[in-house]
Amino acid sequence: xxxxxxxxxxxxxxxxxxxxxxxxxxxxxxxxxxxxxxxxxxxxxxxxxxxxxxxxxxxxxxxxxxxxxxxxxxxxxxxxxxxxxxxxxxxxxxxxxxxxxxxxxxxxxxxxxxxxxxxxxxxxxxxxxxxxxxxxxxxxxxxxxxxxxxxxxxxxxxxxxxxxxxxxxxxxxxxxxxxxxxxxxxxxxxxxxxxxxxxxxxxxxxxxxxxxxxxxxxxxxxxxxxxxxxxxxxxxxxxxxxxxxxxxxxxxxxxxxxxxxxxxxxxxxxxxxxxxxxxxxxxxxxxxxxxxxxxxxxxxxxxxxxxxxxxxxxxxxxxxxxxxxxxxxxxxxxxxxxxxxxxxxxxxxxxxxxxxxxxxxxxxxxxxxxxxxxxxxxxxxxxxxxxxxxxxxxxxxxxxxx
Ligand code: ADP
Ligand code: MG
Numbered sequence: 001x002x003x004x005x006x007x008x009x010x011x012x013x014x015x016x017x018x019x020x021x022x023x024x025x026x027x028x029x030x031x032x033x034x035x036x037x038x039x040x041x042x043x044x045x046x047x048x049x050x051x052x053x054x055x056x057x058x059x060x061x062x063x064x065x066x067x068x069x070x071x072x073x074x075x076x077x078x079x080x081x082x083x084x085x086x087x088x089x090x091x092x093x094x095x096x097x098x099x100x101x102x103x104x105x106x107x108x109x110x111x112x113x114x115x116x117x118x119x120x121x122x123x124x125x126x127x128x129x130x131x132x133x134x135x136x137x138x139x140x141x142x143x144x145x146x147x148x149x150x151x152x153x154x155x156x157x158x159x160x161x162x163x164x165x166x167x168x169x170x171x172x173x174x175x176x177x178x179x180x181x182x183x184x185x186x187x188x189x190x191x192x193x194x195x196x197x198x199x200x201x202x203x204x205x206x207x208x209x210x211x212x213x214x215x216x217x218x219x220x221x222x223x224x225x226x227x228x229x230x231x232x233x234x235x236x237x238x239x240x241x242x243x244x245x246x247x248x249x250x251x252x253x254x255x256x257x258x259x260x261x262x263x264x265x266x267x268x269x270x271x272x273x274x275x276x277x278x279x280x281x282x283x284x285x286x287x288x289x290x291x292x293x294x295x296x297x298x299x300x301x302x303x304x305x306x307x308x309x310x311x312x313x314x315x316x317x318x319x320x321x322x323x324x325x326x327x328x329x330x331x332x333x334x335x336x337x338x339x340x341x342x343x344x345x346x347x348x349x350x351x352x353x354x355x356x357x358x359x360x361x362x363x364x365x366x367x368x369x370x371x372x373x374x375x376x377x378x379x380x381x382x383x384x385x386x387x388x389x390x391x392x393x394x395x396x397x398x399x400x401x402x
Pocket of ligand 2: 358359360
């Protein structure tokens with residue numbers, strides 16, 4: 001039995017329970033990006049749920065889908081309606097997806113009651129009700145009334161004890177959908193039984209965002225690679241001039257203690273030896289690669305340098321497991337994307353099981369075009385970080401044990 005943080009991770013999936021002919025409520029994460037006119041600009045999250053929905057339909061289940069979208073803050077905010085998502089899902093499934101403009105109450109109940117085997121309905125935005133995020137028991141019970149079985153396929157919100165994720169499991173048998181199952185398997189492996197050499201790559205803007213995960217990874221990895229904005233705090237902590245780089249002054253002691261901790265544990269902690277500096281935070285800034293002991297006092301480091309890129313690529317080459325969260329530089333600007341690109345290519349080329357999480361990291365992987373070479377792209381940024389920190393995710397804990 002796999003135990004993470006004392007929690008049984010041997011969770012029931014849709015295959016462990018009778019769903020044939022049943023009414024099944026599936027919590028999905030359809031929190032998709034919308035443009036100013038309300039068009040869906042990326043339907044990855046909708047596509048990601050197709051295997052679960054198609055499986056249930058193949059078992060003649062009647063499928064009731066529930067999701068949140070945006071931050072309507074507990075009131076009906078028409079710009080956050082899930083109606084366009086129902087339409088897009090219908091196109092992707094190649095069958096009608098009904099929509100009901102409520103998620104609880106008489107209308108939703110009538111719709112769920114009349115729903116036949118093989119039919120799909122999407123409920124309106126859960127977060128139009130403040131009770132959802134408060135994990136209100138009555139609200140959870142009302143949702144539960146709509147179905148006989150609950151499937152959680154919304155990994156991205158499983159670090160939150162919300163009514164549609166946690167509360168509802170008190171009223172219905174609760175199992176994992178296929179997307180959830182995949183997340184638990186890949187991230188679970190990294191937490192409880194990692195293959196070695198295990199290399200973690202942590203980057204992104206700030207140390208403070210990822211301090212929990214860095215601390216936890218140091219106890220597990222063979223190599224920890226640090227890049228991105230947060231590397232500047234480590235560079236400053238070693239006593240180098242960092243100019244106008246993003247540095248968290250209040251995290252310098254912490255960075256020094258992490259460097260010490262890595263030494264004590266025999267973890268190879270890789271920090272930049274050179275960086276790409278710019279005279280301003282702009283795509284057309286003057287820029288150059290310098291050694292970390294040569295950062296001009298009025299410039300800022302926006303990417304790892306070419307020597308560092310080579311060293312990082314070499315460090316992942318023979319890994320058996322790679323976990324990556326956070327870009328190596330300001331990859332949104334092409335001039336500062338080279339470090340991230342080099343690392344992405346090295347991760348893609350390695351034979352290792354590779355797990356990438358974080359919204360910007362996934363965008364970077366897609367920009368480089370190597371997403372097919374990554375074993376698992378985690379759908380939940382915050383949730384995957386908390387999972388890797390070894391925290392108990394309430395939404396996963398609430399799924400029935402095998
Ligand atoms: P993720 O979404 O993958 O978890 P983060 O949100 O933590 O990643 O960090 C991504 C952001 O960090 C990007 O917007 C990127 O521009 C920024 N970033 C990376 N390197 C630097 C740097 N050297 N200075 C400033 N910002 C940086
Ligand atoms: Mg981000």
